[in-house]
Amino acid sequence: MTLSASARWALRAVMAAGLVFIYVPLLLVLVNSFNGDRTFAWPPRDLTTRWWSAAWENEGARQALLTSVQAGLAATAIALVLGTMIAFAVQRFEFFGRDTVSLLVVLPIALPGIVTGIALDSAWRSVMGDLGIGKGLFSVVVGHATFCVVTVYNNVLARLRRTGVNLEEASADLGASGFQTFRYVTFPLIRSALLAGGLLAFALSFDEIIVTTFTAGPGVTTLPIWIFNNLFRPNQAPIVNVVAAVLIVLSVVPVWLAQRIAGPSSGVLRGSTDA
Amino acid sequence: MTDSSDPAIRLTGLRKSFGAVDAVAGIDLDIADGEFFSMLGPSGSGKTTVLRMIAGFELPTAGTVHLGGRDVTRLAPFERDVNTVFQDYALFPHMSVLENVEYGLKVRGVKRAERRRRAEEALAGVRLEGFGARRPAAMSGGQRQRVALARALVNRPKVLLLDEPLGALDLKLREQMQVELKAIQREVGITFVFVTHDQDEALTMSDRVAVFETGRIAQVGTPEEVYERPASSFVAGFVGTSNVFTGAAAAALVGRQGTFSVRPEKILISDDSGPEGTVAEVVYAGPVTRYVVDLDAGSRVVVVAQNRHSGAPLVARGHRVRLSWHDEHIVEIPSATKETAHA
Numbered sequence: 001m002t003l004s005a006s007a008r009w010a011l012r013a014v015m016a017a018g019l020v021f022i023y024v025p026l027l028l029v030l031v032n033s034f035n036g037d038r039t040f041a042w043p044p045r046d047l048t049t050r051w052w053s054a055a056w057e058n059e060g061a062r063q064a065l066l067t068s069v070q071a072g073l074a075a076t077a078i079a080l081v082l083g084t085m086i087a088f089a090v091q092r093f094e095f096f097g098r099d100t101v102s103l104l105v106v107l108p109i110a111l112p113g114i115v116t117g118i119a120l121d122s123a124w125r126s127v128m129g130d131l132g133i134g135k136g137l138f139s140v141v142v143g144h145a146t147f148c149v150v151t152v153y154n155n156v157l158a159r160l161r162r163t164g165v166n167l168e169e170a171s172a173d174l175g176a177s178g179f180q181t182f183r184y185v186t187f188p189l190i191r192s193a194l195l196a197g198g199l200l201a202f203a204l205s206f207d208e209i210i211v212t213t214f215t216a217g218p219g220v221t222t223l224p225i226w227i228f229n230n231l232f233r234p235n236q237a238p239i240v241n242v243v244a245a246v247l248i249v250l251s252v253v254p255v256w257l258a259q260r261i262a263g264p265s266s267g268v269l270r271g272s273t274d275a
Numbered sequence: 276m277t278d279s280s281d282p283a284i285r286l287t288g289l290r291k292s293f294g295a296v297d298a299v300a301g302i303d304l305d306i307a308d309g310e311f312f313s314m315l316g317p318s319g320s321g322k323t324t325v326l327r328m329i330a331g332f333e334l335p336t337a338g339t340v341h342l343g344g345r346d347v348t349r350l351a352p353f354e355r356d357v358n359t360v361f362q363d364y365a366l367f368p369h370m371s372v373l374e375n376v377e378y379g380l381k382v383r384g385v386k387r388a389e390r391r392r393r394a395e396e397a398l399a400g401v402r403l404e405g406f407g408a409r410r411p412a413a414m415s416g417g418q419r420q421r422v423a424l425a426r427a428l429v430n431r432p433k434v435l436l437l438d439e440p441l442g443a444l445d446l447k448l449r450e451q452m453q454v455e456l457k458a459i460q461r462e463v464g465i466t467f468v469f470v471t472h473d474q475d476e477a478l479t480m481s482d483r484v485a486v487f488e489t490g491r492i493a494q495v496g497t498p499e500e501v502y503e504r505p506a507s508s509f510v511a512g513f514v515g516t517s518n519v520f521t522g523a524a525a526a527a528l529v530g531r532q533g534t535f536s537v538r539p540e541k542i543l544i545s546d547d548s549g550p551e552g553t554v555a556e557v558v559y560a561g562p563v564t565r566y567v568v569d570l571d572a573g574s575r576v577v578v579v580a581q582n583r584h585s586g587a588p589l590v591a592r593g594h595r596v597r598l599s600w601h602d603e604h605i606v607e608i609p610s611a612t613k614e615t616a617h618a
Binding site for chain 1: 330331332351352353357358359361363365366367368369378379381382383426427430
């Protein structure tokens with residue numbers, strides 16, 4: 001489609017404004033993490049790495065980073081296994097209630113985090129607690145897995161839909177058992193979709209705060225929660241900037257990788273746009 | 276136990292229903308060892324479904340499949356000694372050409388050096404030496420087709436199934452591959468079962484042809500039998516062009532009641548004798564010219580005339596002509612054909 005010159009310029013301006021609005025504040029956080037002035041005077045008079053070393057030495061922040069990584073890895077692992085299995089079931093088999101299952105799996109990513117949080121909180125209070133499984137890191141992992149499963153599911157489903165069953169039939173025809181077909185044909189074909197889905201799942205888990213608030217047991221503090229708790233303490237403000245900068249990098253890299261791996265046609269971003 | 280007298284493939288009462296639709300409605304067929312056998316029919320006639328049941332991708336609703344005397348009806352594809360060349364080739368995109376070809380040997384546990392050697396041999400057999408390191412995506416359609424063939428043949432199956440393997444190729448390449456396939460089949464001596472909707476292809480390559488019509492076999496025979504003596508008006512119409520006379524036209528032209536077929540190339544345009552008609556259409560096609568003639572007896576016929584003499588004037592549209600044919604070229608079509616229509 002061809003646009004008039006004025007429309008083109010107007011749209012360019014709107015796009016630029018939108019991108020500026022999104023990314024300048026993020027950039028500000030990055031710059032401020034090097035700002036020598038405690039009150040973040042602007043423009044920064046001198047640059048320092050003082051806050052970075054202070055943050056590194058902050059026991060709470062380090063512990064929170066570790067917790068976030070643990071929760072992210074565990075939730076991603078669960079998502080990879082369950083998401084792949086559901087995608088196979090829905091794409092390759094017909095069974096009663098298939099469409100319902102498909103909807104129920106995708107729903108958690110659209111549900112407001114606060115609803116998921118409250119639901120899991122009461123579930124833990126009234127059921128899991130009585131079973132002797134208290135809130136802790138495990139409950140955070142379960143909470144994150146509810147929406148991490150979706151990103152893996154969507155990616156694998158799109159890939160399975162695109163590859164079809166022909167290659168698996170060819171493999172069986174050539175004498176490969178079910179396991180051999182999965183190992184040599186199916187898995188290599190969905191590997192990049194798994195990687196993309198897994199990276200997205202990790203990124204989602206890593207910066208999640210609402211569900212985490214409701215599901216974290218005492219003493220379990222993820223990085224976003226740590227930031228939130230320290231945001232309004234003037235002493236910690238410089239360190240919060242550093243931690244936020246780290247979070248930005250750690251979230252952007254997996255998403256960027258996932259997009260590159262999965263390619264434009266596999267619907268990678270379907271999972272992440274709603275999150 | 277298998278016996279050398281057993282046919283390579285025996286289908287008994289084979290049926291397959293998808294919901295309320297009978298894709299295959301009862302087929303009995305023996306295919307001999309070493310035969311080049313074609314299943315010919317329009318799309319939706321059940322030929323591909325039969326092939327998929329032989330390969331093991333579909334479970335028959337009823338009936339049995341025997342391969343070399345062994346009942347394989349309920350066995351998985353990997354438990355059967357058949358290999359398939361798929362319509363879209365189904366080459367593994369993440370493997371090189373050589374890895375594709377050696378795949379069947381690899382999953383059967385053949386040692387690396389041995390399977391490399393045999394895969395190279397198979398590639399040489401389809402004239403693709405030196406292409407082993409390429410990815411399938413970097414090959415042309417005709418080359419991919421040959422890779423698919425090598426990948427199946429390297430396993431030395433008892434039976435090779437080919438599902439419209441030439442459908443995606445252009446005409447020149449298709450004709451070249453037809454000759455090549457036939458030569459390869461003669462060389463390896465494996466039973467080929469070839470599914471196609473292209474009657475030329477089926478007639479050119481096959482030892483025997485089965486013509487499929489709505490889930491049943493309308494006729495089985497050598498290409499010559501099927502072409503010269505069609506068993507039903509469907510076969511007469513589907514395999515080649517045919518002029519079919521029924522009712523009053525049959526009585527007037529043949530002198531008897533019934534259904535009769537005459538091939539267009541068996542009819543001569545003459546001036547002095549035979550039924551009279553008007554030329555409705557003239558199509559010049561290089562070696563031959565096709566005439567459509569409306570006979571006064573109430574039937575429209577197609578006549579194919581060889582263009583033997585260059586510069587000889589064509590009969591023009593609207594001219595009155597007389598047609599003649601020998602009685603031996605009139606084929607009476609059995610009236611029992613109605614029976615195959617209902618399922």
